Amino acid sequence: MTSSPAHAIRRIGIYTSGGDAPGMNACVRSAVRSALAYDLEVVGIRRGYQGMIEGDLVEMDAKSVSNILQKGGTVLKSARSTEFRTVEGRARAAENLRKAGIDGLVAIGGDGTLRGASVFYDEHQVPLVGCPGTIDNDLFGTDETIGYDTALNTAIENIDRIRDTADAHDRLFLIEVMGRDSGFIALNCGIGGGAELVLIPEQLTDMDEVKRQILSQMTGQTRSSIVVVAEGDELGGASIISDALRGDPAFAHIDLRVCILGHTQRGGSPTARDRVLASRLGSAAVDALMEGHANVMVGVVDGEITLTPSRNVWGRKKSIDYDLIKLTNLLR
Numbered sequence: 001m002t003s004s005p006a007h008a009i010r011r012i013g014i015y016t017s018g019g020d021a022p023g024m025n026a027c028v029r030s031a032v033r034s035a036l037a038y039d040l041e042v043v044g045i046r047r048g049y050q051g052m053i054e055g056d057l058v059e060m061d062a063k064s065v066s067n068i069l070q071k072g073g074t075v076l077k078s079a080r081s082t083e084f085r086t087v088e089g090r091a092r093a094a095e096n097l098r099k100a101g102i103d104g105l106v107a108i109g110g111d112g113t114l115r116g117a118s119v120f121y122d123e124h125q126v127p128l129v130g131c132p133g134t135i136d137n138d139l140f141g142t143d144e145t146i147g148y149d150t151a152l153n154t155a156i157e158n159i160d161r162i163r164d165t166a167d168a169h170d171r172l173f174l175i176e177v178m179g180r181d182s183g184f185i186a187l188n189c190g191i192g193g194g195a196e197l198v199l200i201p202e203q204l205t206d207m208d209e210v211k212r213q214i215l216s217q218m219t220g221q222t223r224s225s226i227v228v229v230a231e232g233d234e235l236g237g238a239s240i241i242s243d244a245l246r247g248d249p250a251f252a253h254i255d256l257r258v259c260i261l262g263h264t265q266r267g268g269s270p271t272a273r274d275r276v277l278a279s280r281l282g283s284a285a286v287d288a289l290m291e292g293h294a295n296v297m298v299g300v301v302d303g304e305i306t307l308t309p310s311r312n313v314w315g316r317k318k319s320i321d322y323d324l325i326k327l328t329n330l331l332r
């Protein structure tokens with residue numbers, strides 16, 4: 001882990017990048033106010049790495065983060081910058097930071113954000129601490145990411161609603177939830193929402209077995225069935241699986257619908273859990289910078305603040321709890 005207690009930071013930049021997540025604003029607020037408590041100057045970098053490249057900067061004070069704690073989205077805006085993937089783009093970003101006198105960074109985002117941060121640090125050595133912000137919860141180095149709890153609750157609320165209508169019509173619903181590479185939302189909302197089956201990228205999905213299980217749930221019974229599909233499942237999303245089921249004569253008698261929850265999971269006011277997590281992490285990121293850490297991510301593991309080198313965050317895969325898969329099978 002990189003740490004050099006000798007350096008002095010006076011002016012930090014804060015940005016949110018990649019997919020937004022509920023609680024990012026709470027994290028920005030906490031980082032800004034914690035930095036002010038150290039007498040630092042704070043600059044907001046709008047639209048993540050793209051704003052860094054374009055010099056889209058805004059001075060921040062305690063008041064500029066008033067009344068944002070409870071809001072979804074991100075007041076600093078977010079973007080996925082292709083330009084930052086180039087050496088030239090990163091050089092422009094570094095030059096803008098230098099001109100603005102920014103000598104430390106707090107980055108809030110997911111896997112791509114921290115990967116970018118790590119490359120940027122290796123090339124330009126601006127001290128940087130990351131905060132895990134993604135609804136996917138797929139970052140190594142923290143038990144939960146900012147936004148995950150809110151997204152999970154949104155997904156469960158929607159499953160409950162779909163269960164009502166599914167039950168009224170004795171229908172099979174395939175509900176697709178977010179998780180491009182991971183099944184944390186799917187697995188946990190599946191348990192919390194009482195899904196009959198959960199399909200996630202961490203576990204190979206056998207189509208014949210899926211069909212067998214659905215049929216055994218539904219055949220000869222007047223009841224609904226809910227299958228939660230992570231968007232990243234290797235069989236494809238809910239629409240592809242639905243096409244496969246519809247093409248099978250054994251499913252001719254089953255009334256099947258697809259519901260893709262999509263970006264509804266990204267918006268909304270953060271839960272209490274996300275607000276507290278984001279507030280802890282934003283403050284811990286500033287503490288870490290002031291202690292001389294760089295190129296690390298703050299996290300919470302077993303209730304304690306931890307620091308993980310950025311390269312481990314995107315270099316290692318956070319594992320899913322396989323006991324939860326067993327539990328889903330047991331409870332359906």
Ligand code: F6P
Pocket residue numbers: 018019020110134135136178179180181231
């Ligand atoms: O934030 C991560 C994520 O939610 C993924 O699960 C999903 O695939 C992706 O964002 C979609 O984001 P966008 O529509 O912004 O590209």
